Amino acid sequence: MKPLNKQNPVLVLVLGVCSALAVTAQIKPALVMGISVTIVTAFSNLIISLLRNGIPNRIRIIVQLVVVAALVIIVEQFLKAFAYDMWKQLSVFLGLIITNCILMGRLEAFALGNKPLDSFIDGIANGLGYSIVLLIVATVRELLGSGTLLGFTVIPRSFYEAGYVNNGLMILPPMALIVVACIIWVQRSINKDLQEK
Amino acid sequence: MEELINLFVKTVFIDNMIFAYFLGMCSYLAVSRTVKTSMGLGIAVTFVLLITVPVNYLLHTYILKEGAMSWISPTLAGIDLSFLSFILFIAIIASLVQIVEMVVEKFAPSLYAQLGIFLPLIAVNCAILGASLFMQQRNFNNVGEATVYALGSGVGWLLAILGMAAIREHIKYSKVPAPLKGLGITFIIAGLMGIAFMGFMGIKL
Numbered sequence: 001m002k003p004l005n006k007q008n009p010v011l012v013l014v015l016g017v018c019s020a021l022a023v024t025a026q027i028k029p030a031l032v033m034g035i036s037v038t039i040v041t042a043f044s045n046l047i048i049s050l051l052r053n054g055i056p057n058r059i060r061i062i063v064q065l066v067v068v069a070a071l072v073i074i075v076e077q078f079l080k081a082f083a084y085d086m087w088k089q090l091s092v093f094l095g096l097i098i099t100n101c102i103l104m105g106r107l108e109a110f111a112l113g114n115k116p117l118d119s120f121i122d123g124i125a126n127g128l129g130y131s132i133v134l135l136i137v138a139t140v141r142e143l144l145g146s147g148t149l150l151g152f153t154v155i156p157r158s159f160y161e162a163g164y165v166n167n168g169l170m171i172l173p174p175m176a177l178i179v180v181a182c183i184i185w186v187q188r189s190i191n192k193d194l195q196e197k
Numbered sequence: 198m199e200e201l202i203n204l205f206v207k208t209v210f211i212d213n214m215i216f217a218y219f220l221g222m223c224s225y226l227a228v229s230r231t232v233k234t235s236m237g238l239g240i241a242v243t244f245v246l247l248i249t250v251p252v253n254y255l256l257h258t259y260i261l262k263e264g265a266m267s268w269i270s271p272t273l274a275g276i277d278l279s280f281l282s283f284i285l286f287i288a289i290i291a292s293l294v295q296i297v298e299m300v301v302e303k304f305a306p307s308l309y310a311q312l313g314i315f316l317p318l319i320a321v322n323c324a325i326l327g328a329s330l331f332m333q334q335r336n337f338n339n340v341g342e343a344t345v346y347a348l349g350s351g352v353g354w355l356l357a358i359l360g361m362a363a364i365r366e367h368i369k370y371s372k373v374p375a376p377l378k379g380l381g382i383t384f385i386i387a388g389l390m391g392i393a394f395m396g397f398m399g400i401k402l
Contacts, residue, residue, distance in 0.1 A: 099323045
């Protein structure tokens with residue numbers, strides 16, 4: 001349960017920030033990205049953990065990268081076949097799951113030294129911790145930026161008639177950083193022990 | 198020539214790796230504590246980009262692209278291997294980084310002492326793989342363009358991390374709310390720098 005809050009990969013360990021920010025202008029791509037990362041983390045953790053006694057220490061990084069890259073290709077081809085629009089929208093960022101530091105971080109820190117089942121659960125938990133942050137950021141940005149949730153308009157028309165305007169700034173990339181900063185602020189106000197000196 | 202300069206300026210300022218695509222964010226946030234180390238990392242990233250992107254470009258054009266293998270024999274023209282690009286790109290990057298590390302260690306020990314700790318990290322830096330994937334998407338005409346693109350991305354990354362490190366060195370003296378200290382304020386600075394960089398977006402080249 002730790003990866004969801006106190007050991008959250010994005011907010012506390014600063015892993016996997018790159019893709020966390022780029023896909024969060026809307027909820028749908030964020031959701032797909034979160035699921036893809038969870039699947040890849042879980043299975044790469046499982047595979048590396050099964051192989052952990054057979055991998056020579058010196059070349060472990062390349063072995064890990066190959067396992068992860070193979071899994072990402074499977075996910076990518078699956079999306080290309082069944083959700084083509086989503087595949088186009090995520091484009092490069094699907095490939096970038098390979099270099100997502102969450103994966104390497106968990107493989108190095110956990111899967112190399114633990115049993116397969118534990119590693120699998122650890123992978124799922126970290127993937128979920130990542131997805132939660134993605135979803136919060138995407139919800140804030142989509143609601144304020146386009147006035148929609150999952151593509152449905154939620155802000156009543158009367159608001160617009162009264163002069164309410166969508167905040168176009170929220171759609172632009174830099175705002176993702178600031179939204180994450182606000183989440184960190186809230187989270188660290190609640191968990192005082194995480195604050196840096 | 199003019200086109201190449203345009204491409205360079207465009208990749209440095211308008212399509213900046215960090216502010217427009219958030220690539221290489223992890224090491225950007227983790228290593229930008231002091232100007233000196235960020236300079237080292239920035240140079241190392243530019244260096245590796247300059248080597249890997251042209252190599253991946255050649256790989257993409259002559260082996261992976263649809264119909265690319267027709268130069269070997271016309272019967273191979275129908276083969277499309279582009280689904281293999283992730284795994285081959287990352288393998289090329291990881292092995293090139295390893296080779297670069299060994300060469301630098303042998304021939305330029307002082308440079309190695311400066312870059313040493315960063316080089317292995319770079320293999321998993323999203324900016325490197327990202328640049329290769331964007332190169333694949335944009336269909337450059339020749340190796341020259343791909344090289345200039347790599348140089349531009351590297352310099353853009355270097356500029357961004359230097360600016361961030363300079364600001365972070367100074368922010369030590371200001372009062373930041375306790376929960377925002379460290380990571381939080383870094384995110385906000387990066388966001389504000391990003392907004393500043395968006396000013397370049399209006400430039401048409």
